Amino acid sequence: xxxxxxxxxxxxxxxxxxxxxxxxxxxxxxxxxxxxxxxxxxxxxxxxxxxxxxxxxxxxxxxxxxxxxxxxxxxxxxxxxxxxxxxxxxxxxxxxxxxxxxxxxxxxxxxxxxxxxxxxxxxxxxxxxxxxxxxxxxxxxxxxxxxxxxxxxxxxxxxxxxxxxxxxxxxxxxxxxxxxxxxxxxxxxxxxxxxxxxxxxxxxxxxxxxxxxxxxxxxxxxxxxxxxxxxxxxxxxxxxxxxxxxxxxxxxxxxxxxxxxxxxxxxxxxxxxxxxxxxxxxxxxxxxxxxxxxxxxxxxxxxxxxxxxxxxxxxxxxxxxxxxxxxxxxxxxxxxxxxxxxxxxxxxxxxxxxxxxxxxxxxxxxxxxxxxxxxxxxxxxxxxxxxxxxxxxxxxxxxxxxxxxxxxxxxxxxxxx
Amino acid sequence: xxxxxxxxxxxxxxxxxxxxxxxxxxxxxxxxxxxxxxxxxxxxxxxxxxxxxxxxxxxxxxxxxxxxxxxxxxxxxxxxxxxxxxxxxxxxxxxxxxxxxxxxxxxxxxxxxxxxxxxxxxxxxxxxxxxxxxxxxxxxxxxxxxxxxxxxxxxxxx
Numbered sequence: 001x002x003x004x005x006x007x008x009x010x011x012x013x014x015x016x017x018x019x020x021x022x023x024x025x026x027x028x029x030x031x032x033x034x035x036x037x038x039x040x041x042x043x044x045x046x047x048x049x050x051x052x053x054x055x056x057x058x059x060x061x062x063x064x065x066x067x068x069x070x071x072x073x074x075x076x077x078x079x080x081x082x083x084x085x086x087x088x089x090x091x092x093x094x095x096x097x098x099x100x101x102x103x104x105x106x107x108x109x110x111x112x113x114x115x116x117x118x119x120x121x122x123x124x125x126x127x128x129x130x131x132x133x134x135x136x137x138x139x140x141x142x143x144x145x146x147x148x149x150x151x152x153x154x155x156x157x158x159x160x161x162x163x164x165x166x167x168x169x170x171x172x173x174x175x176x177x178x179x180x181x182x183x184x185x186x187x188x189x190x191x192x193x194x195x196x197x198x199x200x201x202x203x204x205x206x207x208x209x210x211x212x213x214x215x216x217x218x219x220x221x222x223x224x225x226x227x228x229x230x231x232x233x234x235x236x237x238x239x240x241x242x243x244x245x246x247x248x249x250x251x252x253x254x255x256x257x258x259x260x261x262x263x264x265x266x267x268x269x270x271x272x273x274x275x276x277x278x279x280x281x282x283x284x285x286x287x288x289x290x291x292x293x294x295x296x297x298x299x300x301x302x303x304x305x306x307x308x309x310x311x312x313x314x315x316x317x318x319x320x321x322x323x324x325x326x327x328x329x330x331x332x333x334x335x336x337x338x339x340x341x342x343x344x345x346x347x348x349x350x351x352x353x354x355x356x357x358x359x360x361x362x363x364x365x366x367x368x369x370x371x372x373x374x375x376x377x378x379x380x381x382x383x384x385x386x387x388x389x390x391x392x393x394x395x396x397x398x399x400x401x402x403x404x405x406x407x408x409x410x411x412x413x414x415x416x417x
Numbered sequence: 418x419x420x421x422x423x424x425x426x427x428x429x430x431x432x433x434x435x436x437x438x439x440x441x442x443x444x445x446x447x448x449x450x451x452x453x454x455x456x457x458x459x460x461x462x463x464x465x466x467x468x469x470x471x472x473x474x475x476x477x478x479x480x481x482x483x484x485x486x487x488x489x490x491x492x493x494x495x496x497x498x499x500x501x502x503x504x505x506x507x508x509x510x511x512x513x514x515x516x517x518x519x520x521x522x523x524x525x526x527x528x529x530x531x532x533x534x535x536x537x538x539x540x541x542x543x544x545x546x547x548x549x550x551x552x553x554x555x556x557x558x559x560x561x562x563x564x565x566x567x568x569x570x571x572x573x574x575x
Contacts, residue, residue, distance in 0.1 A: 352480075362493075362572060365569045
C-alpha cells in the first residue's frame with residue numbers, strides 16, 4: 001500500500017493517505033472513527049500494552065487498575081504468582097468491578113449487584129442466583145463460565161508487565177526485537193522501586209505525544225534547558241535505533257566532547273543561550289551507572305509505553321488516550337532498590353528535569369496541544385516528516401525523524417490504511 | 418512567639434507569598450525560604466505512600482532561583498497566571514524556634530485566552546523559623562496537592 005494514495009479502511013472516513021511515510025494527514029488526530037478503530041485494531045490488536053510494574057504487585061492478591069487504550073483493566077497477581085489481567089467491567093451490567101488504583105484483594109465484587117470474580121477474572125458467584133424464597137433468580141441453566149470480562153494474556157520482561165487481547169501477539173522479546181530488548185535490559189538491570197507517581201492530562205491526541213517521544217529532532221530545539229547545559233544537543237554523539245517493524249525505538253545521547261561546540265550559535269538558533277547558568281549545578285551532576293557513557297536514553301514500545309533514562313533520572317510513562325483530542329500521561333518515577341542515600345538524593349534532584357514541571361519535559365506537555373489547535377480545520381492538509389530521509393531505519397544521527405516514520409509504518413499496518 | 422501573634426505572622430507571610438507569585442514577582446519568591454530548605458510539590462497519594470519524589474523538588478534556595486531563571490530564560494509555555502487563595506493557617510508545635518504549620522490553598526489558573534481552571538487544591542505543610550535577620554522563612558514547604566493530575570504543565574510555582 002505504501003507509495004500509493006489509498007482509501008483508508010475506516011468506515012465513514014473519506015480521507016486519503018498521501019504516498020510514502022514522509023507525510024502524515026491531520027485527520028488522523030481528529031476523526032472519531034479513527035479513534036474508535038484504534039481501540040480495536042491497535043490497543044486490542046496484536047500489540048503488548050504496558051500494564052504496570054512487577055514491583056507494583058509483589059504478592060498474591062496485589063492489584064492495580066490501569067488502561068489498555070481506553071479500556072479499563074485490572075492487573076492482579078494470582079495465588080500461583082502468575083499475573084492475570086482482565087477488563088474492569090462486570091459481566092452483568094458493565095459497571096467497573098474494581099474502584100481502587102491499587103490494593104490487595106482475595107477476590108473482586110462488583111458494588112452494583114455484588115457479582116463476584118476470582119483473581120483471574122472468572123465470575124464465581126451471582127447474588128441471589130437461586131432467587132429469594134423460591135422466587136426470582138437466574139435460569140437453572142445460567143452458565144457463569146460463559147460470560148465474564150475480557151481477559152488479557154500477560155507477560156513480564158525486566159520487571160515490566162505487559163498485556164495483550166490478541167492471540168496473534170508474538171512473545172515479548174520477539175515483539176521488541178533483539179536490539180530494543182538490549183536497550184530495555186540496559187536500563188532495568190536490577191530491581192526498581194517506585195519513588196513517585198503523577199498523571200499529566202494533555203490537550204492532544206495520543207499519537208501527537210508518541211510522535212514527540214520518537215522525534216529526536218525536536219529535543220534540543222524546543223528544550224532550551226537541554227541545549228544550553230549540553231544534556232543533549234544534536235551535535236553530541238548518539239543516534240536513534242528503530243526496530244525492524246518501525247514500531248519501537250530507542251534514542252541515545254552520549255556524553256559531550258570537551259571542545260567548544262558552536263553548531264547552534266552558528267545556525268542562529270534560539271536554543272543556544274550561553275549566558276544561562278545554574279546557581280545550584282548539583283542538578284547536572286551525572287553518575288555513569290551503566291558505564292557506557294550514555295547520558296540519555298529514551299525508549300518507546302508501541303503503542304504507548306516509554307522508558308526514560310535522563311542522566312540518573314528513571315521513569316516509565318504510559319499513554320492513556322481520552323477520546324480524539326485528549327490523553328493522560330501516567331508517570332512513574334523510579335529508583336533502584338539498592339540505591340545509596342546519595343544516589344537517591346541525586347535522583348530526586350534530577351527529577352526536576354522531567355514530569356509536568358520538568359525543565360526538559362514541560363514543553364512536551366503543551367506542544368501537542370499547539371498542533372491540535374493549529375490544525376483545527378486542516379484535516380485535509382498534512383505534516384512533513386522528512387528529516388533524515390524517507391525511511392524508518394536505525395540512524396547514527398538524531399537529526400532525523402526516522403522513528404516517527406517507524407511509528408506510522410506500524411500504525412498503518414495495523415489500521416490497514 | 419505563641420498564640421495570635423504567631424497566627425498573624427504566618428497569615429501575613431502566606432499572603433505575601435501568594436501575592437509574590439500571583440503578581441509575577443517570581444524573582445522575590447526564593448527569598449521566602451532559608452538558604453538550605455526543602456520545597457516540594459507532590460500529591461496527597463505520594464505523600465501518604467511515602468514516595469519521596471516531587472514534580473518540583475528543591476533542596477536549596479539556589480535551586481528555587483534556578484527554577485525562576487529557567488522559567489524566564491529557557492522554558493516555553495503559554496502565558497498564564499495563577500490566583501492563590503490561601504486559607505487561615507493552623508499552627509502546630511513550636512520547638513527550638515521552629516514552627517510547624519499548615520494552610521489549605523486553591524489555585525485558579527487563567528490562560529492568555531481567558532480560559533480559567535481550578536488548577537490545584539491542597540495544603541501547605543510548613544516548617545518555619547526566623548532567619549539570622551529576624552525574618553520568618555520556610556525551612557520546608559511541602560505543597561501537597563489533593564489531585565494526582567497536573568493539567569498540561571506546571572510552570573509557575575504553587
